[in-house]
Amino acid sequence: MKILIAEDELSLQNSIKTYLEKDCNVCETASDFQETDYKISIYDYDIILLDLNLINGNGLDILKKLKKEKKNTAVIIISANNSLENKLDGLDLGADDYLTKPFHLAELNSRIKAVLRRGKFGGDDSSIVFNNISVNTRSKTAVVDGHKLDLTRKEYDLLLFFITNEGRLISKEMIVEHLWGDHSDMLDNFDFIYVHINNLRRKLGSGAKFVQTAYGTGYIFKAED
Numbered sequence: 001m002k003i004l005i006a007e008d009e010l011s012l013q014n015s016i017k018t019y020l021e022k023d024c025n026v027c028e029t030a031s032d033f034q035e036t037d038y039k040i041s042i043y044d045y046d047i048i049l050l051d052l053n054l055i056n057g058n059g060l061d062i063l064k065k066l067k068k069e070k071k072n073t074a075v076i077i078i079s080a081n082n083s084l085e086n087k088l089d090g091l092d093l094g095a096d097d098y099l100t101k102p103f104h105l106a107e108l109n110s111r112i113k114a115v116l117r118r119g120k121f122g123g124d125d126s127s128i129v130f131n132n133i134s135v136n137t138r139s140k141t142a143v144v145d146g147h148k149l150d151l152t153r154k155e156y157d158l159l160l161f162f163i164t165n166e167g168r169l170i171s172k173e174m175i176v177e178h179l180w181g182d183h184s185d186m187l188d189n190f191d192f193i194y195v196h197i198n199n200l201r202r203k204l205g206s207g208a209k210f211v212q213t214a215y216g217t218g219y220i221f222k223a224e225d
Contacts, residue, residue: 001046001116002026002178006036006062007078008055012101016049019105020112024140024153028182033057040066043182044174045073046120047112050095052079052086060093067094074115078103113137120164130163131223133207144207154179155200162211162221171218 003020007013008031017027028045030036032055040048040062048066052059059077066073077090082100090098096115099108116137121128126138134143140156142149151159157179162170172190197219201208212220 001112002028002044002181003112004028004030004036004039004043004045004048006030006048006054006059007051008032008053009051016105016108020109023109024157026179026181031055033059033062036062037065039182040071040073043177044071047074047076047115049108049112050075050077052077052081052090060089063090063093063095074119076108076111076115078108128160128163130166130221131207131210133159133163133204133210135160135163144205147205149203151200151203154196155203158196158200159204162219165221167220167222169214169218169220174218 003025005013005016005027007016007029010031013029013031017029020027028039028043030039034056036050036054036059037057048062050059050062054062059079063075063077066075074096075094076097076099077095078099078101079086079090080101087098096119097111099111121137126136128135128137132145136142137160140153142151142156142159158175161175161178172193173185175193176184176187176190197211201211204211209224210221212222214220
């Protein structure tokens with residue numbers, strides 16, 4: 001998953017980033033309001049961990065902007081303010097969870113997974129099924145026609161990205177940013193994506209037909225027309 005950590009306390013920001021990256025997430029950071037506002041304007045994230053008291057601004061204004069633009073991004077507020085009023089403000093504006101500082105990183109990780117299950121994973125405890133493809137988000141494995149696939153980590157992430165964005169046109173730039181992070185948009189070209197796509201299609205076997213090329217623009221994961 002691609003996660004933005006909007007937190008101005010750098011030691012906490014680094015601790016969260018290090019912990020979540022061990023769980024194979026792609027983590028980006030923002031250290032103040034302007035940087036957070038800029039990043040959500042040009043990049044997509046699965047989850048944003050949003051501090052309310054950002055330097056030079058209020059995290060709730062970031063949340064309002066996400067909801068106004070109807071971004072498909074989950075938000076977990078992380079705040080030192082444990083007042084009921086603040087929690088209700090955040091949740092009523094559309095935050096998916098509210099975690100009061102200090103917190104255990106393991107609890108934060110569990111809450112991230114719970115938010116993903118309720119949102120992108122369709123409420124299922126561990127499996128996402130699309131026709132004859134089944135992805136287990138706990139074991140990070142995939143099965144096609146009952147046979148377990150021998151996927152690399154990037155191939156698994158790519159398949160999960162496709163399935164959770166079923167029917168959406170996905171450009172090569174979006175794939176690179178999601179799997180390798182925001183700064184990858186500075187690369188000269190994205191030709192290496194073809195290798196990952198071709199390898200995934202080969203391993204999917206009969207499921208490869210769902211990874212459809214939108215010529216000149218990118219890919220769409222969907223059932224055959």
